[in-house]
Amino acid sequence: MSRLKERLAAKEFVVTAEIAPPKGGDATLAIEQAKKLAELTALNVTDNQGANMRMSSLALSGLLCQAGIEPILQMTCRDRNRLALQSDLLGAAAFGIENLLLLSGDHASFGDHPEARSVFDLDSVQLLQTATGLMQGVDMAGKNLSSAPLFFAGAAVSPEAEPFDLMFLKYRKKIACGAQFFQTQAVFDPECFAGFMQAASPLQVPVLAGVLLLKNARMARFLNANIPGVKVPEALVERLDQSDNPLAEGVAIAREMVAVARACCQGVHLMTLGHEDLIPEILSI
Amino acid sequence: MIISRQKNQDELKKALTGLARVFLVGCGACATVCKSGGEEEVFRMQEWLATGGIAVTGSVVIDEACHIMRAGRDLRQHRVAVDEADGILVLACGSGIQSIAISSAKQVVGGLDSLFLGNVRRIGEYEEKCSLCGECILNETAGICPVTTCAKGLLNGPCGGMAEGHCEIDDGVDCAWHLIYEKLKKQGRSAVFDRPVAPKNWSGKQKPGRHKVER
Incomplete structure (x- = not known):
């Protein structure tokens, strides 16, 4: 059974992190990297993140399962139609993958194949519905499955998005369609996030706050300019700018956000982008 | 046109x-x-x-x-x-x-x-509003087509890339779902936000399209 599901059900504070599949056919290094993070509850495996072509998240997630590491399989709607998404979900079940993070996906124009035709046959809400249906033993066409998969399906939310009400309408839809947990886009504004949690808590679906390690001011500015949905407040950019040790300052900022998460939600999803060695420091109280 | x-x-x-x-x-x-x-x-x-x-x-x-x-x-x-x-x-x-x-x-x-298929803003300036998808949802989306004017054609609200009402692919492009939300709010309707919108039925868009008016 999904450790993530168990720990969230037990109201434990959960920590997840993420790894990206390699741009190549050998997953050895990625698995080594994942092993170093095995103490965390589960590891997200990204799906052609930022629309950059890499090994499939399904393959690496399957390999992680075999290595005894619990993955959260990320699946986007950008690259596959409903047949491919459903068959990959069944394939995931065959590997023993239970945790899913079902996403719409960044637009292809951001990635390394901008000439690709984006699919979006389904959106994230419909993909959640689909996974829920498969768990009930029925596919999208209403056909019975020979065996029903067991999933713990999660979704993403951008707590700092404006207008709040519009973002929250979609949050509700995702819950109505079967989202069992949420991992948020990177959050940087404690007040804003606490406000979101105040609205989200009554709905009783566990939320893991996205905490992104800022390495320096340049990176923060790059994120603001290039990464959809990420907004580093100017005050934090300045803090990084004025620090003698920007990375240490970035760790401090991440720790502050983790503290906020401990106070108002059920876990954190850490995005440390190559600095996984700093995770213990970010989590230290 | x-x-x-x-x-x-x-x-x-x-x-x-x-x-x-x-x-x-x-x-x-x-x-x-x-x-x-x-x-x-x-x-x-x-x-x-x-x-x-x-x-x-x-x-x-x-x-x-x-x-x-x-x-x-x-x-x-x-x-x-x-x-x-x-x-x-x-x-x-x-x-x-x-x-x-x-x-x-x-x-x-x-x-x-x-x-x-474009609308004419003025001579020499054209905008795509309809992609002839075969199954029109405009009655529920305040007359704004998300299939065409959302860069991803999403049917259930904005993606995580929406920033201050703009689309993630271009600051100069409005987020279709933001426009739909604002207009429905002004009309006092919840329409498309009331329910999860089911996946689109693309079977009516089998190529090549043919249509014969029955007399």
Whole structure:
């Protein structure tokens, strides 16, 4: 059974992190990297993140399962139609993958194949519905499955998005369609996030706050300019700018956000982008 | 209206390789409005072809080149000039180009790229609002089409890339779902936000599309 599901059900504070599949056919290094993070509850495996072509998240997630590491399989709607998404979900079940993070996906124009035709046959809400249906033993066409998969399906939310009400309408839809947990886009504004949690808590679906390690001011500015949905407040950019040790300052900022998460939600999803060695420091109280 | 633009000259030159004489066809409908294949563009094309040593045996601007029977009739009326040509250069959308191809055994060269079904903001400025998806949701989305005007065609609200009402692919593009939300709010309706919208049924969009009006 999904450790993530168990720990969230037990109201434990959960920590997840993420790894990206390699741009190549050998997953050895990625698995080594994942092993170093095995103490965390589960590891997200990204799906052609930022629309950059890499090994499939399904393959690496399957390999992680075999290595005894619990993955959260990320699946986007950008690259596959409903047949491919459903068959990959069944394939995931065959590997023993239970945790899913079902996403719409960044637009292809951001990635390394901008000439690709984006699919979006389904959106994230419909993909959640689909996974829920498969768990009930029925596919999208209403056909019975020979065996029903067991999933713990999660979704993403951008707590700092404006207008709040519009973002929250979609949050509700995702819950109505079967989202069992949420991992948020990177959050940087404690007040804003606490406000979101105040609205989200009554709905009783566990939320893991996205905490992104800022390495320096340049990176923060790059994120603001290039990464959809990420907004580093100017005050934090300045803090990084004025620090003698920007990375240490970035760790401090991440720790502050983790503290906020401990106070108002059920876990954190850490995005440390190559600095996984700093995770213990970010989590230290 | 079908929005089209002329292919660049290099590509067109390549497509015309081996043709010494061409018959020129323009379209009096969309390509005229888009300034890609009307009387004026047909005339300019003739001049440009001459500079490349390609003779024009004759030309016609068909009222609506997509009208298969009309295109055939107009070509027949210019039979002598068409017969003299090695090929037919068509300045019309993909539909128009194919009307001509259906009506003649000659090699047909398309001079335009067809871009989208467009609304006219002002002359020379066109916007895609409808993608002819075959299953219209506009009644529930305050008359704003998310299938077309959301970069991802999402049916259940904005993606995580929405920033202050803008689309993640371009700050200069409004988020369709933000527009829908604002307009529904003003109308005091919840419409599309009331329920999860089911996946689209694309079976009505099987290619090639055909439609016959029952009389």
